[in-house]
Amino acid sequence: MILYNHFDVNEKGHLTIGGVDAVDLAKEFGTPSYIIDEEVIRNNCRTYLNAARKHFGKDALPLYASKALCFTGIYKLVAEEGLGVDCVSGGELYTARRAGFPAEKIYFHGNNKTDKDIRDAIDMGVGTFVVDNTDELYALAAEAEKRSITQRILLRITPGIDPHTHKAISTGNVDSKFGSAIVTGQAMDIVKKAIAEPSLDLAGLHCHIGSQIFDIEPFAEAAEIMTEFIAKIKSECGYEIRELNLGGGLGVRYTEYDREIDYAEAIGEISAVVRGLCEKNGITMPRIILEPGRSLVAAAGATLYTVGSVKEITGFKNYISVDGGMPDNPRYALYSSQYTALIANRASEPRDYRATLAGRCCESGDLLGENMEIQRAKRGDILAVLVTGAYNYAMASNYNKLPRPPIIMIKGGVPRIAVKRESYADLLANDVDLGD
Numbered sequence: 530m531i532l533y534n535h536f537d538v539n540e541k542g543h544l545t546i547g548g549v550d551a552v553d554l555a556k557e558f559g560t561p562s563y564i565i566d567e568e569v570i571r572n573n574c575r576t577y578l579n580a581a582r583k584h585f586g587k588d589a590l591p592l593y594a595s596k597a598l599c600f601t602g603i604y605k606l607v608a609e610e611g612l613g614v615d616c617v618s619g620g621e622l623y624t625a626r627r628a629g630f631p632a633e634k635i636y637f638h639g640n641n642k643t644d645k646d647i648r649d650a651i652d653m654g655v656g657t658f659v660v661d662n663t664d665e666l667y668a669l670a671a672e673a674e675k676r677s678i679t680q681r682i683l684l685r686i687t688p689g690i691d692p693h694t695h696k697a698i699s700t701g702n703v704d705s706k707f708g709s710a711i712v713t714g715q716a717m718d719i720v721k722k723a724i725a726e727p728s729l730d731l732a733g734l735h736c737h738i739g740s741q742i743f744d745i746e747p748f749a750e751a752a753e754i755m756t757e758f759i760a761k762i763k764s765e766c767g768y769e770i771r772e773l774n775l776g777g778g779l780g781v782r783y784t785e786y787d788r789e790i791d792y793a794e795a796i797g798e799i800s801a802v803v804r805g806l807c808e809k810n811g812i813t814m815p816r817i818i819l820e821p822g823r824s825l826v827a828a829a830g831a832t833l834y835t836v837g838s839v840k841e842i843t844g845f846k847n848y849i850s851v852d853g854g855m856p857d858n859p860r861y862a863l864y865s866s867q868y869t870a871l872i873a874n875r876a877s878e879p880r881d882y883r884a885t886l887a888g889r890c891c892e893s894g895d896l897l898g899e900n901m902e903i904q905r906a907k908r909g910d911i912l913a914v915l916v917t918g919a920y921n922y923a924m925a926s927n928y929n930k931l932p933r934p935p936i937i938m939i940k941g942g943v944p945r946i947a948v949k950r951e952s953y954a955d956l957l958a959n960d961v962d963l964g965d
């Protein structure tokens with residue numbers, strides 16, 4: 530086992546993913562390729578759903594934050610597992626709809642929904658809008674009124690706490706492009722405006738404090754601020770908030786140095802805290818929603834590459850270059866995210882070599898990691914980066930005109946292509962010949 534049960538080593542000394550030989554996968558599907566173990570995602574969905582129902586009640590609904598990994602097949606899978614989803618753009622809504630995802634179980638996020646986004650989302654019957662700001666509130670109210678419907682909404686609130694993670698993935702503080710802050714009075718203002726709109730049904734509040742959080746503490750802090758605010762709304766407006774969405778953000782183990790989180794236990798602890806806070810503040814326990822992204826899909830994934838050049842720069846570093854890089858995984862370039870890498874065809878050998886893992890782009894920052902522990906590598910080896918299920922394919926680009934890798938889903942030991950590899954022709958599909 531390497532980090533998780535679904536990453537293992539077989540009798541040939543090869544890495545296996547969901548029981549399938551990674552070297553065989555690289556041969557069959559080429560590199561780079563994203564490999565996703567479907568069972569891992571299904572198990573994570575069940576863990577969240579069962580724990581949420583047990584601790585929050587039967588109507589609890591975890592949402593999959595689909596920006597973490599978005600393609601047609603994932604919406605079908607999540608629908609089968611009974612979760613809702615959160616979508617953040619017209620493109621994600623379109624993908625969900627094409628996959629046949631039930632619209633009433635979609636929560637539509639985003640700090641700057643366009644008029645078209647709003648119209649399209651209403652017309653497809655999106656269950657809940659998470660309204661970010663007053664401009665959006667009025668635009669949505671007008672569209673709902675035009676159609677003589679009452680649109681269910683949550684309001685995105687910034688509780689004003691710092692979850693002690695990387696700035697770029699921390700979203701709960703007052704100075705944020707997301708939501709309305711409680712301390713500035715803007716949160717209460719938008720609540721009152723929402724209550725006054727007859728075409729909107731203010732069901733509840735939302736907050737999302739950040740990502741890759743390993744402690745319950747920031748969630749407890751957020752819950753405390755949010756339940757106090759709910760009590761204030763009750764006393765000031767005589768209005769009952771029925772739903773509280775505490776966002777996503779539970780952490781994932783990317784390396785041996787990261788802690789493991791028991792998600793069911795974490796949900797139990799969050800529930801106990803919220804229950805206590807509701808009693809303390811004299812409010813009815815609202816329906817609690819969680820919207821995990823990373824923790825549902827990250828561990829399920831691995832990316833397979835082929836090693837090209839290996840450079841040992843005397844007195845400096847060792848570089849292993851692979852046939853992918855920041856276009857398929859920009860997370861090291863963006864956040865210095867740490868990963869576990871190994872040579873899949875010699876996975877049983879100790880990782881006693883140190884190397885910087887480089888991509889193939891013309892960009893010095895195109896790295897997948899520095900000073901990584903890995904086996905000694907040579908041209909032609911298959912290199913695997915583990916735990917790439919979240920925010921890799923979803924953030925992939927065509928920088929340097931590199932085609933995006935395919936997604937191969939493994940189910941019951943059988944690999945299937947869920948997203949095809951882009952071709953060079955795909956890259957030019959929208960180019961227009963302007964003649965002369």
Ligand SMILES: *Cc1c(COP(=O)(O)O)cnc(C)c1O
Pocket residue numbers: 594596597615638737739740741776777778779820821822823824
């Ligand atoms: C990104 C995001 C999530 C998911 O975050 P993870 O860290 O992937 O769990 C949930 N809710 C909102 C609003 C988000 O922006």
